Amino acid sequence: MTSPANAPVTATDPASPPPHPAWLPPEAFRAIGARRVLVHGEGPPVETVHDEVARACARYGGRVERTAAGPVDLVLALRDSGPLPEVVPPAARTAPDPDGGSPGDEGFLLTRSDGVTIVLADAPVGLLYGLFHLVRLGEAAFTGEQPARTHRPALRRRMLDHWDNVAVHPVMGQVERGYAGGSIFWRDGRPRGDRERLRAYGRLLASTGVNAISVNNVNVGPTEALLLTERLDDVAEIADLLRPYGVRVHLSVTFAAPVLLGGLPTADPLDEQVRDWWESTTRRVYARVPDFGGYVVKADSEGQPGPFSYGRDHADGANLLAAALAPHGGVVHWRAFVYDHRQDWRDRTTDRARAAYDHFAPLDGRFADNVVLQVKFGPVDFQPREPVSPVIAAMPATRLAVELQVTQEYTGQQWHACYLAPWWHEVLAFRLWGPGERSVADVLADVPGPGPRRGGDLVAVANVGDDPFWCGHPLAQANLYAFGRLAWDPRLDPTALLDEWIDLTFPASTVGDPTLVRETLHAVLDDSWRIYERYTAPLGVGFMVNPAGHYGPGVDGYEYSRWGTYHFADRDGVGVDRTRATGTGMTGQYPPPWSQVYESLEQCPDELLLFFHHVPYSHVLHSGSTVIQHIYDTHFAGVAEVEAMRDRWAGLAGVIDPAVHERVTERLAEQLRCATEWRDQVNTYFFRKSGVPDARGRRIH
Numbered sequence: 001m002t003s004p005a006n007a008p009v010t011a012t013d014p015a016s017p018p019p020h021p022a023w024l025p026p027e028a029f030r031a032i033g034a035r036r037v038l039v040h041g042e043g044p045p046v047e048t049v050h051d052e053v054a055r056a057c058a059r060y061g062g063r064v065e066r067t068a069a070g071p072v073d074l075v076l077a078l079r080d081s082g083p084l085p086e087v088v089p090p091a092a093r094t095a096p097d098p099d100g101g102s103p104g105d106e107g108f109l110l111t112r113s114d115g116v117t118i119v120l121a122d123a124p125v126g127l128l129y130g131l132f133h134l135v136r137l138g139e140a141a142f143t144g145e146q147p148a149r150t151h152r153p154a155l156r157r158r159m160l161d162h163w164d165n166v167a168v169h170p171v172m173g174q175v176e177r178g179y180a181g182g183s184i185f186w187r188d189g190r191p192r193g194d195r196e197r198l199r200a201y202g203r204l205l206a207s208t209g210v211n212a213i214s215v216n217n218v219n220v221g222p223t224e225a226l227l228l229t230e231r232l233d234d235v236a237e238i239a240d241l242l243r244p245y246g247v248r249v250h251l252s253v254t255f256a257a258p259v260l261l262g263g264l265p266t267a268d269p270l271d272e273q274v275r276d277w278w279e280s281t282t283r284r285v286y287a288r289v290p291d292f293g294g295y296v297v298k299a300d301s302e303g304q305p306g307p308f309s310y311g312r313d314h315a316d317g318a319n320l321l322a323a324a325l326a327p328h329g330g331v332v333h334w335r336a337f338v339y340d341h342r343q344d345w346r347d348r349t350t351d352r353a354r355a356a357y358d359h360f361a362p363l364d365g366r367f368a369d370n371v372v373l374q375v376k377f378g379p380v381d382f383q384p385r386e387p388v389s390p391v392i393a394a395m396p397a398t399r400l401a402v403e404l405q406v407t408q409e410y411t412g413q414q415w416h417a418c419y420l421a422p423w424w425h426e427v428l429a430f431r432l433w434g435p436g437e438r439s440v441a442d443v444l445a446d447v448p449g450p451g452p453r454r455g456g457d458l459v460a461v462a463n464v465g466d467d468p469f470w471c472g473h474p475l476a477q478a479n480l481y482a483f484g485r486l487a488w489d490p491r492l493d494p495t496a497l498l499d500e501w502i503d504l505t506f507p508a509s510t511v512g513d514p515t516l517v518r519e520t521l522h523a524v525l526d527d528s529w530r531i532y533e534r535y536t537a538p539l540g541v542g543f544m545v546n547p548a549g550h551y552g553p554g555v556d557g558y559e560y561s562r563w564g565t566y567h568f569a570d571r572d573g574v575g576v577d578r579t580r581a582t583g584t585g586m587t588g589q590y591p592p593p594w595s596q597v598y599e600s601l602e603q604c605p606d607e608l609l610l611f612f613h614h615v616p617y618s619h620v621l622h623s624g625s626t627v628i629q630h631i632y633d634t635h636f637a638g639v640a641e642v643e644a645m646r647d648r649w650a651g652l653a654g655v656i657d658p659a660v661h662e663r664v665t666e667r668l669a670e671q672l673r674c675a676t677e678w679r680d681q682v683n684t685y686f687f688r689k690s691g692v693p694d695a696r697g698r699r700i701h
């Protein structure tokens with residue numbers, strides 16, 4: 001049995017076989033490939049549309065043309081590319097854009113009348129998104145009459161950040177927090193040159209709606225820093241490969257670049273020479289990559305350089321880079337993940353969860369228009385359960401990006417099946433000012449209402465590598481898929497998204513028993529995030545992971561460390577007092593009603609109880625259980641549920657691709673081993689601390 005610690009890094013070289021098709025196997029294009037198709041328009045993404053359709057038609061017997069020579073079943077047309085082809089029925093030609101808005105830069109209009117399905121777009125990438133929408137619809141795209149409907153992304157930027165190192169980092173390896181082998185971009189200090197894999201990646205991203213990526217780790221080392229200057233060609237090559245898929249490339253840069261690369265004595269954001277250096281450097285970037293997206297910056301965070309070294313604040317720092325990018329239309333994603341990572345555990349006044357708000361909320365209104373403040377979704381660090389970050393409600397005059405983690409750093413590292421879309425959906429649907437008010441998604445989508453009105457982006461840390469299944473765990477592909485789709489439309493239902501992913505990845509005609517496949521995948525994945533939560537850290541207290549790699553249990557692993565992530569368990573109770581009355585006061589960072597709800601022991605939701613309160617083990621939850629009994633019950637239940645997942649999965653042997661089946665079987669065995677370890681360590685720890693036996697008399701060590 002291969003365990004995560006000694007898992008082989010799966011390497012492929014340029015000559016190796018193509019990776020798993022993920023959710024775009026040829027069969028997913030059958031409905032389109034069997035049709036007579038007209039593609040009308042020009043521009044790189046239109047060529048992509050044409051090539052996709054041509055490939056599908058070659059396989060499934062249809063035909064594709066650029067000018068109509070006869071009747072067609074499907075028209076994909078750019079509206080401003082000359083007169084629309086005659087075959088577009090008059091009704092569709094004159095149809096006003098529904099809801100009064102045009103498709104815009106990235107949207108498309110879909111209608112079907114007189115037996116012809118029509119996708120119209122104003123910009124080439126809209127046509128590409130329209131094509132992939134048809135792929136999702138399959139045969140349903142070619143039935144009946146369909147009134148015109150405009151589809152537009154809710155969020156402007158839908159971005160994946162790659163924490164890929166160009167040179168192998170001595171501790172973090174080729175990909176920081178990467179669980180899918182090596183980087184798809186870099187190997188041992190050089191570009192890996194696997195152009196086919198990058199094209200395939202661009203195609204997968206476009207099909208979900210992702211339109212931006214950053215290609216290197218936010219922790220920028222000396223080799224990575226050079227991507228901004230002398231190794232710009234490496235970035236340009238990636239940009240060239242992804243452009244046909246509507247994906248713009250961004251770069252993580254170090255704030256110390258003027259010193260490291262420019263030979264200046266300072267990187268002070270108010271220094272004239274420093275400003276000039278960023279301006280000229282950025283000009284050269286755009287000369288080489290005209291559609292370059294911008295910079296991502298982790299400053300004054302976990303050892304990365306930043307404006308604090310010069311007595312400046314983060315608005316000074318972010319605005320420096322924003323000024324250099326503005327003339328070219330670029331943005332800076334400035335991360336709000338700033339906290340004291342050298343905290344003394346004895347110091348009970350410092351609260352890491354407060355840090356982002358304390359640093360950034362006072363700066364609201366000072367950030368340039370092209371600064372996007374990138375905020376982790378929770379106040380601590382991508383835990384399987386945290387409250388939503390109060391920063392998102394606190395900065396009405398600042399553009400925001402909410403950052404999620406598709407890579408499963410704290411959610412089983414792609415050894416555990418953990419479908420994260422329900423968690424993200426919960427975060428995006430969280431109503432920051434209480435029931436009936438705007439949600440996180442509304443803030444990002446700039447839906448009118450009180451609070452922030454600048455709109456924003458959804459960003460996530462990517463989970464892919466050079467693994468043949470892209471993600472190590474084949475079922476982790478569903479997370480990547482769901483992230484893109486939620487960024488396009490945060491209101492989408494996670495269960496429906498899983499169905500979309502199943503339909504595409506396991507087309508009915510390619511598996512032995514489609515109903516069994518669907519039921520099994522739902523049984524394994526629907527509740528998998530909550531199951532993971534059940535056998536790991538209880539009631540929102542977080543961490544308790546093994547500090548060496550954040551995989552597996554380590555209940556006291558961080559308790560006496562400098563990282564600010566403590567649970568404070570003793571013989572009487574557990575949890576972090578973040579109340580205003582007796583604790584760190586973090587509850588006061590929320591607007592009402594949450595500032596009161598979280599402050600109140602009676603009202604605080606069970607799942608966040610230990611995030612906000614230190615309580616005795618005998619404290620009775622809303623569920624009716626005591627805290628200690630809840631810990632025992634959930635940990636026994638979580639392991640039993642993983643056993644059930646494993647047994648359900650076994651039923652797919654011989655029904656799906658054996659390679660996928662075998663890989664998932666292997667991972668479920670490891671998940672069960674690890675979940676059991678979590679259960680036994682957590683239960684034993686709390687039994688020994690509290691001395692309270694399990695009311696059900698089960699074995700605790």
Ligand code: GCV
Pocket residue numbers: 163176177218219298302337381409
């Ligand atoms: C890229 C966590 C991770 C780090 C990561 C950091 C961040 O602390 O463990 O590996 O660094 O978050 O988001 O910058």
